[in-house]
Each structure stands twice: as C-alpha cells, then as structure tokens.
Amino acid sequence: MSVQQEPPDTKFGPLFWLCAGTGGAVMLFGVWGALSRAGATRPVWLATYLVGAAIVHDGIVAPVACATGVVLRRRVRGPLRASVQCCLIVSGVLVLFSIPLVAGFGRQPDNPSLLPGNYTAGLAIALVVASASIGVVFGLARRRARSEA
C-alpha cells in the first residue's frame, strides 16, 4: 500500500452516514420518478446518457485538457505561458458552449427568431475580446511586478 502523504480527503463520520442516507433517498426518488414515467424519460436512454456523460468527460474531455497542458508546458516557456494557459481555458469553454450555436443543430427554417445571430462571427469576436482582456490583465500584472521589483 502506498504511503498517504496528505491527510485523508474524505471524512466518514456521522455526518457522512446522515448525508448518505438522505442523498440515497433523494436519488431513489429520482430513479422512481424516471421509471414511473418511462414513456417520457425512456429510462434505458436516460441511463445511457448519464453514464455516457461521465465517460465522455473522463475519457475524452479531461485527457484532452491534460494533454494540452503537457504540450503547453513543453512548448511554451517563460512568462507567456500563464497567459496562454488562461486564454486556452477561457476559449475552450466558449468554443465548447458555442458548438450547437455555430453548427445550428436546432435551427428551424420557419422561425428566424431562434438562433438569430451569426454565431461564427459572434464566437470569433467573443474569443478576440476575451483574449485581448486576458492580455491586458497579464500585461498590467507584469508591469506592476516589474515596478515593484
């Protein structure tokens, strides 16, 4: 067994058992609700989506983020790295959110008020605005650090 250097990250006292009981009951209520309205919830589909969501995150999203971090650590050195990391995190969130908007999966030809924007341009502007703001923040922080030194 490996030696734990950190203190244990979970406490299993009376509070845990109280919460496990309450939370377990709430979960069972959710499962009961989903099963008792099977026509609407399609339990097999819903379960597939719930488990699939965890697999997609843990198996794709997180490894891609970790790999990007490793590449960044090797390729970008010096004070620029922090701002690049910051920029990639913010941009990544905005891009991920924008996928259904840019692709227009939900567009309905007879309802132009749904997804009314040009989201490719909107995303580009959002990324430029976010990156520029990050650049300014990091630039100011660096100047202040230099003047203090």
Add this chain to the structure above:
Amino acid sequence: MVRAARRTLAERLLPPDRLRVGPLREGAFTSEVRTRRAGVVLGLALGVTFTVCFVTGVLSHLIQNPPSWFNWPSRPAGLYRITEGLHVATGIASIPLLLGKLWAVYPKLFRWPPVENLAHAIERISLLPLVGGSVFLLFSGVASITRWNPWLFSFPAAHYWAAWITIGALIVHIGAKAGLVRPALAPSSSDAEDPATDGLSRRGFLWTIAGATGAITLFTVGQTVRPLEFAGLLAPRRPTEGPQGFPVNKTARSAGVTDLANDPAYRLSIEGTVRTPLSLSLDDLRAMPQHEATLPIACVDGWSANVRWRGVRVVDLLDMADAPFDADAEVQSLQDQSKAYSSSLLNFDHAHDPDTLLALECNGERLDIDHGYPLRLIGPNRPGVMQTKWVAKVVV
C-alpha cells in the same frame, strides 16, 4: 486477532500493484495548480449554482404541473422571468465551474487503492451519478435552449428526474467532503502558497475559471437582461428579435394551425360549468372593453422580453358567461389537444388577475400569427409555454 484477519481480507481483496499502470501510477499527474483548495473553492461555487438551478427548476416544474397543495400566485408579475432567467444563467455559468472542478480532482479518479472501505466505496460509487448527472444536466440544458434534441426521451421529464438523481448524489458527496472545507480554505493551508513556475499560479487558475464564468455569462445573459442584449454574441435568442419585436417559441406552421387561425369563421367559445355559454367572433371581442398591460413573456428556455399587450380581460369573459366565482379555467388552443402545451390552466389567482388577458394586439399591432393570432392568453407571472396561443376555447 479480528482486526488482523480483517486487514488480511482487505489486503487480499485489493488489486495487486502490478495493475498500477498508466494514470494509476504515482505521480502520473504533475500539475502543481491542481490542489485540494481549488477543488474546495470550485465545489463551493458549484454548490451555490446547482442549488439555485435545482430550486428554480423544481419551481418551474411545479408551476407547470401543479399538485393540489401548490398555488402559484399571479404577482409579482415578473417573478417567473427572474427565477427562470436565473435557472438558465446559473446553469450556463456552471459550465466553466464544473469543468474546472473536474479537472482539479481528475487524478483522484485513478487513486490507489481504488477503494479503502465500505463508506469509501459508497462515496466513490455516488460519484458516477454526480459526475454523469452534472455533465448531462448542463449538456442537455444547453442543447435544449438551442433547440437541439439529440435524444429520444422528452427533455423536461429527463432533465427533471436526472436533477433529483444528481442532487441526491451531491448530498452524499457533501457529507463525505464537508470536513475538508475549513482546513483547505485556512490561510495556513499549504495550497495557499504558489510554486515558482512559469505557468498559471494556483490563484491564477481560480481567477481564470472565474473569468471564464464571467465571460460566458456576459455573452449569453443578454437574452433576458435587456441592457446586456448588445453583448449577447452567444445568446440563443435576442429579446428584440422576432415579429413585432420579440422572439417566437413555436410558429403557427409547426403547430399546424395556420388555416384554422386564418379562418374568417373563427369563434372563441366559453363553455363548461358556466350558466351562459358564449361563442364570440373577433368583432364581438373587439367590441368589448379593451384593457392594456405591459407584461413579460418569459420562456422556459431562459429568454424574456417586455411586451405591451391589449385585449379582453379573462375575468370580464368569465363574468359575461356567469362562471362560478371560484372556478379555474382551462384555455385551449386551436392545436390538436393531444399535443403537449396545447392548453394551459388558469388557477383562481391567474383567472381573476385584472392583467390576465386574451390579447388581440401586441406592441400596438394586430397579433402576428406566430404570436398567436387571432387570440392569445397573456398573464402576469406565467411561463411562456402557459401563455397559450391561437386560443379557441375557455373551459371553466
């Protein structure tokens, strides 16, 4: 003796160390920014946003499917606009918080040994509904407000029951982790110090997540906060974009009512337990006292817009038909009545509110067919899906 025997059993049940490969190796994850403090701070933030989402979501569900003990008032007029706007905005704001949190604790997925005892096993198993549920709720919510439905279940039912499962798992998680909060946030915690690297500092990582949360909110919240409409680059709706200056949820064509709505023989009927059933033409309705009200249309999708409405008070129609004083009223559309959202219930408060109208006009013009021509229900403090369009019947 017993303890020793137990340990041997536990040790025998543990997977052998030779299975400890890839991400399971010690030191496989190297980022110094990933700290317990980051996990705790982001966990607390998510605790707040998920609670807001859950409470406002359950409220919206109760309003649309009211049990006998629940009476949703008609005032304040803009309350639902705020609760549902908050539901969608905090859901969107949770995206960077959740991704940051999951990134901060990701190595724990590969901890060794995987399970230490029964309580630990319960805690770890509950992470599957917690993580899967959280990701699913945010994904399905975003997909739904952009009207992308890549699934075979009904979104409201699946989203609602998955929320109960997720919140249950969150309660288990809080029970296991509550003791960590104070030590992790203490100024003396080693996590508070920053390692000297070129990359983001620990504090910088949290500020980055905060910045991402702010950015995604700024670029979307204009769909309900009118002064920020100009910044809504990534908002699925613009509150001033649509026929007569506000968005359309369902068009007449997709509801299949175009011909019926344009039929010159259109009549509104008031029936049920009334003493004088009525059948009124558009001219009859126009000849009645007209009332004007500025009320928000607040969609379950999180957008809202203020609109000036003009039409006949529902309470005047109920009086004219000699409806029993304490009656509820069901407002039915020209749509096929077996379809979802083709009718809505006016409880006593809503039916008798002086601003609850069957509107003939909006923003000074005859209703556009996609806004419900010839006649639509509009009342204070109601979800948009309960502001029935193309009204054909009021059943008391």
